[in-house]
Amino acid sequence: MKIENYYDRIDQYHTGELSDNDSKNFERELNSNEELRQAEELYRLSLNVLDYGVEENLRKDLKNWAAEGKDTAKGGRIISLRSMIVVLSAAASVLLLIFFAAPYFMPQPSPSELFATYYQTPEASNLRGGSVPQNAINAAKKALAEESYADAVEDLAKIPSGDPLYIEAQFYLGHAMIGLNNLPAAKNAFELVAASTEVKFQEKGEWNYLLVCLKADQWNDICEAKLTTIAQDADHSFSAQAKELLKKMK
């Protein structure tokens, strides 16, 4: 069973994000689709596991119960709580394994796979701010959101260097060039953004520059050094991702 095929709908159903009509359809399908029913059951069970395994207060309670168990020699309730602790410990171990051990058992991903893992197009919420484009940047953002990369490049080319929006334009140009698979141009654009002092875009420029190097299969010692610098800078917005990427590349 491919749980991921059902995950979104189940999640939306449980978080109340489905419309009344969609909820009713979902409930109807639960009765007729065995895979969906199983996936939904696993979803509910996983929530229960998380409830027990993650909630801080309950963990404290479990520790207290365990301590009480040591002090009390007898009592059926203690035995059942102990068994609960054993099972929950197992579940917690599984979670720890999933989070920390899995990367060590997986084959090293290719540069393209690493790029796909870390690359993100500019957020849609930022791209659809206004309904009518008022300037070249807005028009380019809209084109990017619609994956009309050539149109975006055309709009962004209207913004000359020296314009206050030039660095921002170069940032979006980098993404448009990735969309067009023009990686040298994407690299140039992000390099320019990375070298700027534009707070909102500079770190994004550094990070995306490295991702383009990965995708273009042009990873070298300079890229490695830049990635290490980002990873070691706790204040860098992409420090966590850089650390993760460094680990995956070793």
Next chain:
Amino acid sequence: MWKLSYSMAEIADTLQLSNEANARKIKYRCHLALMEYLEKNPGMVKQLKDVL
């Protein structure tokens, strides 16, 4: 943190992720991984059902 009703923005902030979308992606991957693990381990599912 998600199960404790923290918003994705708060999770992203606490874990120093670049944005909410990243937090959402990580939550999705981890939750899916847990469900897939449970699917592959019916013995554990039975035990958990007995206990939870």
